[in-house]
Amino acid sequence: MARVRMRDVAEHAGVSVRTVSNVVSGYPHVSPETRAKVQRSLDELGYRMDYMARGLRSGRTGFIALAVPFLAEPYFAELAQAVIRAAGRRGITVLVEATAGDSEVERRILEGGLTNVADGVLLSALTLPATDGAAAAPDFPLVMLGEHSVGDQFPRVGIDNVAAARTAVEHLLEQGCRRIVALGRNGSENGRQRTEGYRQAMSAARVRRVNWLVAPVDDWTREQGYAAVRELLEGDGPLPDAIFAFNDALAVGALRALDASGVRVPEDVAVAGIDDIQESAYTHPPLTSVAPDLDVIAERALTLLEEQAGRRSGAQGAGRPGTEGAEGAGPEPVTARQEATPFRLVVRESSRRRPPAR
Amino acid sequence: MARVRMRDVAEHAGVSVRTVSNVVSGYPHVSPETRAKVQRSLDELGYRMDYMARGLRSGRTGFIALAVPFLAEPYFAELAQAVIRAAGRRGITVLVEATAGDSEVERRILEGGLTNVADGVLLSALTLPATDGAAAAPDFPLVMLGEHSVGDQFPRVGIDNVAAARTAVEHLLEQGCRRIVALGRNGSENGRQRTEGYRQAMSAARVRRVNWLVAPVDDWTREQGYAAVRELLEGDGPLPDAIFAFNDALAVGALRALDASGVRVPEDVAVAGIDDIQESAYTHPPLTSVAPDLDVIAERALTLLEEQAGRRSGAQGAGRPGTEGAEGAGPEPVTARQEATPFRLVVRESSRRRPPAR
DNA sequence: CTGAAAGCGCTTACAG
């Protein structure tokens, strides 16, 4: 019951390993009879590819790495799920790394810490300042995932943060809200962009400055949303009539704080968030949110990764040829494509203050 | 800027690759001067281990595979997070697979589908009937994770389902509830065990049979919890005075259904679940739940995996030696250890009907 | 404590 290698299959079928390899990897030019014969041996012996060996030889591992800050945050869990599903469709296995939002860890990944183990890297950075990595474009396939962008030397796939935020705030304005809190500023690039969307919407609606409210937080978590809104409610200013949370986790925390203080939603305060995590359909009341299309994000990210890999290794995919003397024209500088993916506003009870127009 | 190999480092430092390998892998018997010299070359050249090559040679990949049904389910996301964290502490990288609860996929994993890529497998099976795989103990390190058990030929790490369920129901009984719905029966082994816990608690409290209520579901999701409770409320029987949900996702759905129907929690109906997912502290009202210790589960599972790997390869760890002629005494039958990990009841507002005893 | 060498299981030009 020892390990079955290609050589064993070849002997069993009476062909060379080359032929077995061809059959296994789906190389088209194999005679049907040979293929059938080999397939029979494959099945009979229960052959299973050794991916390590293939990876060593071909320079391709069949893995991609996905690095997210926290897998336990619903948004990232749902994103990871979408990536794993999309990768599965392409026969790619996903290696999940949790960075804990540690910029040291994120930097290491940007510097290629995962390249020996993965053909490409999907990084959902949290803390990396936009100036970082400006020095060098990576010499391996890399796509930034989700909202955060690190300068623009890397391709990124995600929604347009400014537009998403503007959409949410415009919706609140349409409900008749004026005194709207922007909940979530925290010094991140993403936070700046969502603040900008808020600003644009408020400005376009000519809301007076006295009604522009900002509640800063450390992280975009339920805890922070709760704490920030508690503080707001305990202050002596007049109540806001709406809260725009920079993500749904913050909104969930905000809803809990409002509930605990007996503030009615949406009658007293309307609430909207971004991400449309699954939880948001079950809050009290159900949460209005801007929904990114995670499947589209995952698909595009993988496509971009493949494009980069293709560009890097030439047409026929010579993998890791010998001493790599002639590197072609060298890895072409990847055009930084910042793809904005579609999103839609999902209106639920938390912001429904006016009867829907018929 | 070609790839730096051990050979390059060896030349640069004026030693053999053997020595470089020794330094890199932390082999103790290297003279301090040599070590320092090699280290300098390592740093200077920016050497990075090729894990594929090491994996091929040593028979050990440095990966473990974690298979869960859905990464987007909070419980599994939090479990995965705990596993990744624990693995990181041991220098192990985690490969995450999503089975979608497909028994075909789960069976394939049980048959070794991931062994060529991972040193061990952590499987959180959902649908596998207990009879499956009874045929053969696996010939690779495998630990079943979480609540589901597939017979007892595999080691399993998780809470005692019967005890956890009993604890939750006993708590509801203590609150004065009598007419308690068991929400979640679905034909799974886990479901049977939690039903048994319910039965034990109800029976011990001598609750009359007319008050034993069961609400079956397909999956343990928010959707199903919502639908089942809607149906319950629309029926013509008297209302229950408590709902024991087999997990928190079901409880979240139940809370939403009760909220939508204007039923007050906990005054009219008390609610308790199992899992204590992060979301549960933010529901309306906050949810009482039985909390497993995911960090303990992850740690124990990894330890068990290592024990199995050790048993399999002999003391000095000869990896994959030659033709493996002498397989020792063969892989010893792994004693099926069903480790019950600790849990605690977290009481929140959803079940607090009586003033706490002082 | 260190070197020279074999070999892990694959893929892939090179011939035929």
Added chain:
DNA sequence: CTGAAAGCGCTTACAG
């Protein structure tokens, strides 16, 4: 369309 052979970057007995 198929074979024989080299080699990917490591680890590890075997010598010394």
